[in-house]
Amino acid sequence: MIVTADEVNRSFKGTLDLLNSRTEGLRSFDMSERGFWRSFMALWLTLPAYIVSLAFERLRLGSLQPDGSLLDNLWVDFVVALGHVAGFIALPVAMIWIARWFRLEKAYVPFVIVTNWISVIGMLVLSLPAMLMLLGWTPPALASLVSLAFAIIIVRLQWFATKTTLGLPSVAALGIVVLGIVLNAFVGTAMRGLLG
Numbered sequence: 432m433i434v435t436a437d438e439v440n441r442s443f444k445g446t447l448d449l450l451n452s453r454t455e456g457l458r459s460f461d462m463s464e465r466g467f468w469r470s471f472m473a474l475w476l477t478l479p480a481y482i483v484s485l486a487f488e489r490l491r492l493g494s495l496q497p498d499g500s501l502l503d504n505l506w507v508d509f510v511v512a513l514g515h516v517a518g519f520i521a522l523p524v525a526m527i528w529i530a531r532w533f534r535l536e537k538a539y540v541p542f543v544i545v546t547n548w549i550s551v552i553g554m555l556v557l558s559l560p561a562m563l564m565l566l567g568w569t570p571p572a573l574a575s576l577v578s579l580a581f582a583i584i585i586v587r588l589q590w591f592a593t594k595t596t597l598g599l600p601s602v603a604a605l606g607i608v609v610l611g612i613v614l615n616a617f618v619g620t621a622m623r624g625l626l627g
Contacts, residue, residue, distance in 0.1 A: 553588075
């Protein structure tokens with residue numbers, strides 16, 4: 432199942448509408464079973480973000496060399512890739528049980544589709560300041576500040592999308608967003624633990 436350019440354009444447009452608090456953005460997403468599975472395939476679009484994450488981990492481990500290959504340590508490559516995928520699927524997997532518990536099964540598929548596309552955009556956007564810092568084009572403090580600003584925007588987007596797709600009150604939707612943040616933090620900690 433390959434994600435088409437048309438689906439990418441429609442999903443990005445829908446995400447932009449949700450960012451501007453327009454619920455009609457939900458109509459841009461393919462809410463079918465096929466759209467559900469293809470939203471997971473959209474992870475391939477985040478390959479640039481994976482490369483930036485890999486470079487960051489190599490820098491943290493002291494093994495990033497200006498003239499060296501980024502892909503010369505299979506263990507680091509594998510663990511970072513595993514963390515990248517786990518961070519992408521953590522919330523959708525956790526929501527299987529939460530949706531059953533709160534009787535939100537009918538809203539689960541739209542929630543996951545929209546969340547996956549938001550995650551794709553979030554990973555790509557958050558990798559930009561990190562990439563600029565790695566290239567030496569921006570100081571670490573500025574990259575951190577821009578990353579924080581982008582993260583706040585993405586959290587707000589995820590909150591609105593969660594509230595809209597699941598039909599939840601604001602506080603409950605925020606709770607699910609916080610759960611996603613906690614799960615991603617856990618995945619990041621586990622990944623760094625494996626790398627040492």
